[in-house]
Amino acid sequence: MSGLQIIVTDAGRQALINADNTGTLPVRIASIGVTAEVFVPQASQTQLPGEIKQLDTFAGNAVADNTLHVIIRDDGPDTYTLRGFGLYLQDGTLFAVYGQSGVILEKSTQATLLLAADVCFTDINATDLSFGDTSWINPPATTETPGVLELATDAEQVEGADAGRASTPRGVKAALDDRLGQGAPKSFGKTLLAQDDASGARQHLGLGNAATQNQGPGKGLDADKLDGEEGSYYLNWENFTDKPLSYPPAAHNHTAASITSGIFAVARIPALDAGKINSGIFDTARIPALSAGKITSDTFDAARIPALDAGKITTGTLGSARIPALSASKITSGTFNAARIPTLSTSKISGLQAALDAKASLSASVTFNNITSNSGNHHTPASRHYFDKQVQANGGFKVYSSRFTKKNIRPLQLGFEVLRKLRPVRYQYRQNICRDQRPRLGFIAEEVKPLLSEPVADDGRSLPAMDYDQMLAPVVGWLQMLDSRLLKLEKAHA
Numbered sequence: 159m160s161g162l163q164i165i166v167t168d169a170g171r172q173a174l175i176n177a178d179n180t181g182t183l184p185v186r187i188a189s190i191g192v193t194a195e196v197f198v199p200q201a202s203q204t205q206l207p208g209e210i211k212q213l214d215t216f217a218g219n220a221v222a223d224n225t226l227h228v229i230i231r232d233d234g235p236d237t238y239t240l241r242g243f244g245l246y247l248q249d250g251t252l253f254a255v256y257g258q259s260g261v262i263l264e265k266s267t268q269a270t271l272l273l274a275a276d277v278c279f280t281d282i283n284a285t286d287l288s289f290g291d292t293s294w295i296n297p298p299a300t301t302e303t304p305g306v307l308e309l310a311t312d313a314e315q316v317e318g319a320d321a322g323r324a325s326t327p328r329g330v331k332a333a334l335d336d337r338l339g340q341g342a343p344k345s346f347g348k349t350l351l352a353q354d355d356a357s358g359a360r361q362h363l364g365l366g367n368a369a370t371q372n373q374g375p376g377k378g379l380d381a382d383k384l385d386g387e388e389g390s391y392y393l394n395w396e397n398f399t400d401k402p403l404s405y406p407p408a409a410h411n412h413t414a415a416s417i418t419s420g421i422f423a424v425a426r427i428p429a430l431d432a433g434k435i436n437s438g439i440f441d442t443a444r445i446p447a448l449s450a451g452k453i454t455s456d457t458f459d460a461a462r463i464p465a466l467d468a469g470k471i472t473t474g475t476l477g478s479a480r481i482p483a484l485s486a487s488k489i490t491s492g493t494f495n496a497a498r499i500p501t502l503s504t505s506k507i508s509g510l511q512a513a514l515d516a517k518a519s520l521s522a523s524v525t526f527n528n529i530t531s532n533s534g535n536h537h538t539p540a541s542r543h544y545f546d547k548q549v550q551a552n553g554g555f556k557v558y559s560s561r562f563t564k565k566n567i568r569p570l571q572l573g574f575e576v577l578r579k580l581r582p583v584r585y586q587y588r589q590n591i592c593r594d595q596r597p598r599l600g601f602i603a604e605e606v607k608p609l610l611s612e613p614v615a616d617d618g619r620s621l622p623a624m625d626y627d628q629m630l631a632p633v634v635g636w637l638q639m640l641d642s643r644l645l646k647l648e649k650a651h652a
Contacts, residue, residue, distance in 0.1 A: 165256070167251075192232070195241065204251075231273075309329075
């Protein structure tokens with residue numbers, strides 16, 4: 159609350175006057191009384207009307223010549239309505255009173271009363287008042303008085319026009335980012351700004367003496383040089399290396415080491431022993447299309463064979479004894495002649511099995527008569543087949559159920575709590591799963607699995623499926639349990 163006009167009592171005003179009647183004395187507020195009574199404050203009052211209690215849990219501070227910021231706290235178990243309060247001095251004198259007809263605050267047993275108010279005096283100096291020692295006063299802050307401040311938003315700090323709100327580290331960063339760019343200045347900019355003079359800045363920018371316009375021959379600027387030498391250096395024939403003995407050059411020969419680019423004509427490449435080339439890796443761009451017959455002996459080191467286009471070897475057949483074990487990554491382009499590809503295991507071709515499985519999926523109606531899957535006297539499970547049409551079996555589907563085909567046989571004991579959690583649904587298959595869009599009845603496999611795992615087929619590699627045949631046994635068990643209960647009820651009411 160702010161701007162409460164408080165009345166100083168006659169006794170309180172008398173306490174302010176010094177012994178010589180020449181001025182005022184500082185006084186100390188010792189307690190604050192609270193009341194729920196409606197009254198009109200008078201200067202003649204010596205007691206707070208209807209006073210409920212006096213509190214010493216309060217704080218105050220002069221925030222202006224005529225304004226006192228007061229905080230009152232009551233964390234006791236009392237319940238009351240606050241309509242007025244009075245300030246008491248150490249000797250029990252009622253110094254000042256305030257009251258209003260409306261409710262200021264309601265105090266309940268479970269709640270803590272906490273009132274912060276700015277109290278205004280019309281004819282005394284608020285700085286003459288002092289309060290007991292406290293560490294939780296929170297007056298509004300000014301440039302002269304410590305206190306509470308509102309934090310500025312990022313937008314307010316970017317604008318930079320608000321002098322009444324406090325900055326935060328994030329807000330300062332937002333303001334810097336707005337002026338200098340996101341995250342600026344970077345490390346390079348910080349180092350540049352830290353330079354003492356222009357010379358240091360040029361050095362950091364790598365300008366040398368360029369920024370001083372000190373260019374031209376003989377000035378030492380690297381930008382005026384070729385390979386670090388002044389232009390006059392290249393006017394002297396003696397300074398050149400790897401040059402003909404005369405100029406213009408006469409007919410001459412070069413060593414093979416001097417020929418570093420271009421492509422040799424195939425006719426000029428002699429039959430070589432692979433052992434003649436014993437180091438380095440050929441640049442593929444400089445290898446012409448060769449007949450395999452050009453390489454007549456020895457074996458290449460696989461580490462020295464670069465990635466080649468298969469089209470580089472156009473004729474002839476390499477001796478298998480001379481082909482080292484190579485990674486397939488060595489041949490990066492081109493197409494092999496089919497006659498030169500050996501017989502391969504299907505496992506050598508990645509993705510082949512998945513492609514064959516996709517081709518094996520059927521999308522047409524299929525009618526079976528009698529199908530038996532076996533190998534000798536041992537029955538083996540057939541592979542899965544997927545259909546998106548209706549499957550008709552005129553003779554019916556049969557599943558072995560003889561005692562001689564089973565082990566670990568135990569009674570099925572399922573409580574009704576499993577039955578209650580099953581959720582029968584009506585649904586249609588998605589178009590990409592089944593083109594037959596008629597409504598169907600059933601269950602959701604993912605919902606059934608936590609309750610009954612046996613009817614759900616889920617190998618982790620494909621979508622889970624329901625084996626509705628296995629739902630028959632639980633249903634029979636539940637029906638038997640219901641029948642047993644009905645028999646007991648009939649006997650009880652017979």
